[in-house]
Amino acid sequence: MPETSSPQEIIRVALPDGATGVAPPDLVVSRPPVEDRAEEPEALRLCVIDLGTNSFHGIIVDAFPDGTFAILDRQKEMVKLGEGEFAEHKLTDAAMERGMGALHAIREVAEGWGVSAYLACATSAIREAANGGEFIDRVRHETGIVVRPIAGETEAHLIYLAVSQIVDLSEPSLLVDVGGGSVEFIVADAKGAHMLASLPLGVQRLTEQFITTDPVNRAEFRALRDYLREQLKDVFAEARKHGVRRVVGSSGSLLSIAEVTAAAYGDVDAPVFDQTFDAGHVREVSRRIMLSDYEKRLATPGIAERRADQIVAGAILLDVILKDLGIERFIVSPDALREGIVIEYVARELKWIRRLSPFRTRREQSVYELALRLRFDQVHAEHVARMSLQLFDATCALHGRGEEERELLEFAAILHDIGYAISRRNHHKHALYIIQEADLQGFTPEEKAIVANVARYHRAGVPKPTHTDFQRLGPGPKQLVLELAAFLRLANGLDRSHFRNVTRLAPRLDDDAFVLTLYTSADPSLDVWAATQGAELFETVFNKPVRIEVAGA
Secondary structure, three states: OOEEOOOOOOOEEOOOOOOOOOOOOOOOOOOOOOOOOOOOOOOEEEEEEEEOOOEEEEEEEEEOOOOOEEEEEEEEEEOOOOOOOOOOOOOOHHHHHHHHHHHHHHHHHHHHHOOOEEEEEEOHHHHHOOOHHHHHHHHHHHHOOOEEEOOHHHHHHHHHHHHHHHOOOOOOEEEEEEOOOOEEEEEEEOOEEEEEEEEOOOHHHHHHHHOOOOOOOHHHHHHHHHHHHHHOHHHHHHHHHOOOOEEEEEOHHHHHHHHHHHHHHOOOOOOHHHOOEEHHHHHHHHHHHHHOOHHHHHOOOOOOHHHOOOHHHHHHHHHHHHHHHOOOEEEEOOOOHHHHHHHHHHHHOHHHHHHHOOOOOHHHHHHHHHHHHOOOOHHHHHHHHHHHHHHHHHOHHHHOOOHHHHHHHHHHHHHOOHHHHOOOOOHHHHHHHHHHHOOOOOOOHHHHHHHHHHHHOOOOOOOOOOOHHHHOOOHHHHHHHHHHHHHHHHHHHOOOOOOOOEEEEEEEEOOOOEEEEEEEOOOOHHHHHHHHHHHHHHHHHHOOOEEEEEOOO
16 A cells, blocks of 8 residues: 555655756746636646665655755555566566556646656666666656655765755765665765765665674674675775765655654654754664564554565664764654755756646646747747637537637647747647647546647648648547637737737627737737638638728728
8 A cells, every 4th residue: 555644744855056057047927828827736746766775765846946955755566676676677567566556656646736747767776777768668668757766975965965955064974875776875974965876785785785684693694794884885984984974764664764763762742854863872772673584663653564574674774883883872854865866856957847836737838838848939829729719619509519618728729839949831730740749647548639730720721631739639629629720720820920919809700700809009901911811721620701801090
């Protein structure tokens, strides 16, 4: 079963100064005037997924235009993706099935929250597996989620970003994040991170390589301890250089050890993240874990079933660190990689968060992100969209369409000119291709095809037998494309100059014609001519002539 936190758990975090070394731009973005928008969300809602070796973690986040973010929900799925991998460097079929099941569960929760985008990062199990790319391709094909493998040093940097937000690092500290495949080590103080390292010392990897007995026998314990000391030479040297006397742990294994320590020596009523533990007490708890068998560990409060088989390796690792470095204090951080992903994303994409936060839905945000990245003429597109919807609303008696079709018309109007990013002459054809290939969120394949075709036919020309993208649609979608394209083509003609010369449009449906009364700010000859040319499609589709009148002319 997935683990989720209460939706009431909300944390707002400010961006660290210079988190990415890039100063975010100071942007002023107007809200789209397509229609009135009450109670608009002022955040971009994201789902961040950490695809770890042991477990997949998902968090639902609202990213705000001021550079802060709020965590709305958390979900955790125990996967053990790396189980059986490290000998063959290959994900097993069973592990991949568990991984896919976990991602479907996380995506279902995310869809319920109405997220606009997914940020998914894969760590050691996937980046080291020979078939890791195959798993990533499968994830994208089945869920639409794009997974980004990250290097070990990048993982350490993201962990540092998260921990430094919530833990006072004025005291020299060794940050230790224990995963299933790798462990990240960061030596940090008030001046920043002095060392970022990722070593293949994860608890699942070490358990498979060194531990076959239960309780672990002396020979295996010594072999693992000696191996750890050899692997940690550089980390220890850097920690001693900076006078480290405190360890800050993150991840499930170290959290479990902290909870057992709190039950034995700490305050059972206080959150474990608010306590500082004496290193001697932590070592005593670690030794108890090393000497216990599986059943005894399973019965220990603070050690969950999913960790009882691997926590011995984690306890040995922590004990070596505490003993060899002469550590005095141990604390745990609630934040780690996934929070670091959010911080890095917000710092890097603050411009887009500011631009996209005013829009209503995931679909609208996705459409505007595509348009903005292609540097569309926003003023013209929104003016055309507004007039298109006026034409649609004034002719309900002709077409009988509803809100869903109206929204598709709006999106096609916003995107109708994005093909200019490739070619002016054939921009309508390029718009079709771009929209079809874009990763638009929240659209069915048929909806995306309709939007693409409506944008394609916003200018002269009608579908022909050779237009395969139109011909592959069913009869119903074909008719809808023609109707929506008729509105878009007419509205686009009314702003042929791109100067919003038509300041007000008053359409009415008479018995003998569809009458458009224009109120303009200058000579409307060009716009009237273009609209008259564009009216041909409307007249053909609806069998109703269009008459254009200029108020005061």
